[in-house]
Amino acid sequence: MNDDSQKFYNDLQDVINQIPTEDMYIIMGDFNARVGWNNQQQQNLYNSIGPYTVDITNENGEKLIDLCTINNLIVTNTFFKHKLVHQTSWMHPGNKQWHMIDYTFVNKKFRSSIEDCRMYRKAAGAIGTDHHLMRIKIKLHFRSRRKLVQKKLVYDPIKMKNDNALKQFQKDLIPTLSDATDKTISIDEKYDRFVEHMKTNAEKILKIDKNKNRKRKEWLTDEILEIVEKKATAFVNWQNHRGTKLEIEYANKYKRLRKLAKGKIEKRQEEYWDEICEEIESSVKLNDPANAFNIIRRLGGKRKRIKNMPIKDKHGKLILNSADQLERWREFFGDLLNVSTAVDLQLIDQIKITRIEKNEEERQSIQPTISEVRKALNQMKSRKAPGNDEITADLLKAGGEPVIKWLHEIFSDIWKQEEMIEEWNLAILIKLFKKGDKQLCENYRGISLLSVTSKLFSRIILNRIQLLVNRQLLEAQSGFRSNRSTIDQIFILKLCMEKRREFNKPLFMCFIDISKAYDSVNRNLLWKVCRQYGISEKLVNRLKMLIQIQKQRKVIEEADVTGIQVSYGRNDFFHGTKEKYLNFDILALLYADDLVVMCETSDDLEIFIETFEKITLAYGLSMNVKKTCIMTLKQLEVDQNNKIIHNHEVDQPDLDINIRNQKVEIVNYFTYLGCGVSRDQKPDEEINTRLAKASTAFNMLRSVIWYRKTISITSRLRIYRACVLPVLLYGSETWSITKTHEQRISTFYMKCLRIIIGVNLGDRMSNDKILEMTGQPPIETIIRRNRLRWFGHANRMMNSDNEPSVVKKITFSYFPEEKRPGNSGIRKRWEDKVKEDIEHCQIKNWRKDSLNRDHWRELINKNVQNKPVHQNIKEIIYEYKQRAVNRRNDDLAASHGVIKTKVTEILVKDTNNHYVCPGCGIQFKPQGIANHVKACLNAQVWCKNNKIK
Template identity: 30%
Template sequence: MAQDLQGYADSRDLKSFFEGTKKIFGPKHTAAGTLLAADNTILTEDYEIQNRWVEHFNTLLNRNSSAQQDFLRNVPQHPPQLWMSLPPTFREFDAALKQMRHGKAGTNIPTEFLTHGGLVLKTRLHSLILKAWEEKQAPNDWKDALLVTIFKKGDRRECGNYRGISLLSIAGKILARILLNRLQIVAEIILPESQCGFRPSRGTIDMIFCARQLQEKSKEQQKPIFNFYDLEKAFDSVPRTAMWSVLNRFGVPEPFVDMIKALHDGMTAKVIHQSNLSAPFPITCGLKQGCVMAPTLFSLYLAAMLYEVPHNNPGVEIKYRLDGGIFKLARLSSQRNTNTINVTELQYADDNAAVAHTQAELQESVDNFHAAYTCFGLTVNKAKTKILAQPRPGENTPVTNITMDGTTIECVKHFPYLGSILSTQSTSSKEIENRLQAGHTAYGRLSTRVFKNKDLTTHTKVMVYNTIIVSTLLYACETWTLYSRDLKKLEQFHQKKLRAIMKIKWNDYVSNTAVLERANITSIEAMIMKHRLRWSGHVVRMEDTRLPKKILFSELNTGDRPRAALCFDLKTQEIPQGS
């Protein structure tokens, strides 16, 4: 594998190079050798483990989940999008086929076979899709799933610490992609600005940036309290009947909904364990994790749920003005050109962070969201729902007593939000410690197979280091509040790993600048600056309706800014005061 990787690098075949790098990096976790039964006895035999997985998924995916009878009472009826009912054209089919990933198949027919099978094969498959569209029925092979497990965290013997992923047939995935391409057009009209999960030109950085900006602006003027919700098996617990009703309410016509139902109703699944298949069992609840439609369908369901949250739900009210310089705060004193919005939540798929300024407001927000989730048949995981209370500068973290359905919510000093750690002091020091640890772990996993491999050139090793290790190290660095002590730790990591890769010893008396020149790579400070400049330009070019842009050009609508607060913020961001 190392020789193949070097060959890809020499021939500048970057696609094969990065695919090979991914294979060398390998899976993060291996399969568990033992598993806990429902009564907590330890299972060791393969057939026992497979039966336990079947029992677990049979319970999880057939739970009695239902929405309240009048759950759509506050959701307005949108005009029907009748064009969605039209049969898919061959152009739509071909576009969906080109969007499919190669090397991904739940059956013996890979995507490449259909992509390169010629016009006759494509025409035949398109006609089968048209037949299914006309009959509103999908073949069983198109909707049935093979279930594999991916470990998340915690006890590896506990089934609840794994995520089940559905491996689906390519033909069914093409039909699902056609449906998704149409559904996304409607979703972009319906979904709230606070939802950035699995949407075009949006990502986790958008919401991390918004959360950190609210922290920093509130540190100047007041104190927000974040509340992070964790939904219990969110995708698996969506009531399907309620999901179809939500689509109808959002203007999705019945024939189109029938096609989505055809890929869900009557489906069965088999569990794969050690290459062995279990007996099939039915799945009657939830959305298929592994289906391309699932994230968008879930986001639409949550969008309907937000209508159940009162319009006056407490949040963080900001005033913004999109013209003028970011640091010219006087422009926000104008009553004519400023606008105000109330930021109540930050969403990325099923990750939801609610914000408020006081404990009383947060308690009201918790009650409102919990009632809305319950109304739509979703369950909040109280054990994983946390509060992050940010104090005023110089004050201790306030003691909170926020409850949800009689259970007191734990208040924490740090919380991992979308892979980035937020802290009560609104600094990034804890996050950078976490990034350094992740970087060390990633480097250790590749040390023997890549960085100490004699079949790879130094140039190739540096490419792998830059692709995997640096990317891991600098995740979400665009949003960091970076201090010199944090930057020093990052630079030390950078130099230590580069010297190890190039076998430069400290007593060789090679300067840090010379190390960077030999590796043909920049310093961490330069990389972070590049990331920030690129992100700043991206935010400024966003449409004026985007939440990250509004927050960047804003301040809190209430609260006092102490003297020199702006100067402090400039120093924090390491921006020259003369600029």
């Protein structure tokens, strides 16, 4: 027993040693020890034990006192006077004596923060324990320490949009162009001067004024602030002249300014929210959902991030010291970013270098032009964090032509001298939490904040090689390519699964994840592949300079394994001619480093995974087995007549695939590129996910947008369409859902509209009435439009060789030699839903109409156009709410057996708009007749007869 006790105190001491001495920590628990006073020990124990004890110190108590003395802890239980029953926590089962064995300890220097500590007897009976509940009351008295941190320059967003301020900023930069053309200084010195000129002029012209509130609302303008200031002055003048002849004059002036300020604020707020709506809508149209979601988060308010949260080391031990935490992060990101890859030189030598024509080499090798710099600057995204030099893309754009000339000179010097700017080699690494345990470093993503000018230089190189590389990439690769999106791959995957399920054919899929895909690429291999793609030596050298801080991407071709044989020809609906597409294999779909492999047999899948693992290892990459998973399509048994036997699934072979002694997981549901994929092809879980995500997006703006009366209903609806509907309907182009699913989505859709306009179910406003007043189309119509929009896009899609793309081929594919099994059910396919949509929209010749994008858009948007909000929407809502109030009052009266009647509903007004009391005959205005009649003694009989109470 003594050994166990000593081991406990040793382990506790080890934990305490890890806590920084400046931190406050509290230790609570059952220590099975007794502490008390005696004359000999009183002086020595004074620092740890207070005057209010109930026991005599025993052996465990001495160990406890030693622990407190060594670590400057106090036993808080002994510093507060309470009744004996509120001090003791446990009764000895033998002698029935009560003792204090549950304690709370705290650092001595934080003694003033402890206000009370006592026991509660009642809680013990509630939870069934023989110990009393111990409660400690704490009031923190921390003294904050100000850290001397150099403040970063913050620009005024209003001035950044002010034409006069921008003109002055650009004008002041023109004299600095002499430094840009100075040939006697180095590139680093020239760049330092550029940064210095930018910061100096920006601080002078674009900086937020000190006398203004830096945290003021974004919609506030100088004009509004000036009017508000005048209004405040007018109010003071009015108060100073109360009771004088000038009171009315000053009061009228104040009221006039108050009305003017209110009108200006309402108008500016409406303009501001319209600007927000346009920004979100443009982001959605430009396929930039990240920017749209950033705006949503900005509107919803920033979440407070807990800095210096305790983390665990490699062995799972908690790290509390800030310096040790920083060292752990340095170790983690060092291992993550400094990946050593070994590639066989023979593999690199096997890559053939493409011979470049002279004209193409000259085009790639010439130094950047001003037009290229201007184009690259316009392509840079705004509102992005800067690098160490604090130069943002917004500031560069604000500089206009002078900045473009500055950058052109700097980039030209880099191009000629093949020397990189030293500042560009510095990146700010920040950590962003992904999901899971926040104490594990593996659950964080590292983001490098690079210099914006270095990214601008990279954009110029990318623009030169973009078309060249795109022509050589696999058609199955859709990542980082123009006119391609995640929906391409999601659609192909889902339609492949649907067509295999239609004919009850097997399908084996593997979703592969590459460990540190962008950080593990071998540099020598990368340069060789660049030359194979036809990139000139000049550009390769520029990429080598940039690679010191940036990682480039390389796609590895797949192994040669038998895939899914799919034929393409005529079917009853889609094809009016007898043309047939050639047979082709769909083996793998790629979106950047996301890879999904589809095979007909488990053997093919196993061969592919083994081959892929060997090839990736040979080229310095490796599969992440924990994030790689396998899914098999649900296949039902058939009888001798080729009819489906329901609820009898075909026994799939046991897929026991191991990679580096780790088994690949088999799943029934997987989220691929943001869309759910289920092995039984049922959309239930995906719809649940969409509704949950849309509900989160909607609730983020509940108090910020939907409940704010200063925002018009029109603006709220625009924000709803731009922020919530894209989340709800992501991937709806590929949906083939049932009426039940549509009803669930419609319920959420209408619920949101009710909240936006401020009505509830108790108001009994029908869905049709809500849609009519808000001018919104039904959600079923929007889903139908999205499906037809994608169908028209798929019909127009051609690859770089002007041949039908994979998306178009899979859209019109079928199995001409296969027969559908009988009794397979009535689940509708995607093409069945498209056929219904075309018939519903009364499109007669879709083959011709879909080839004309503008005409097709006009046809499918015919029933989805948003109409203006009803002019009298507020009056109509008020009317419905009044009816609801009357119904509730009537129901309440009926429940008590009394039907209430109003006095004014029975009495009739005279010509002077007066009522006459039926008891005393006195005339009253409408505001006073009801109370008088109820109180009039002569009218009591009349009230009783008319059931008025």
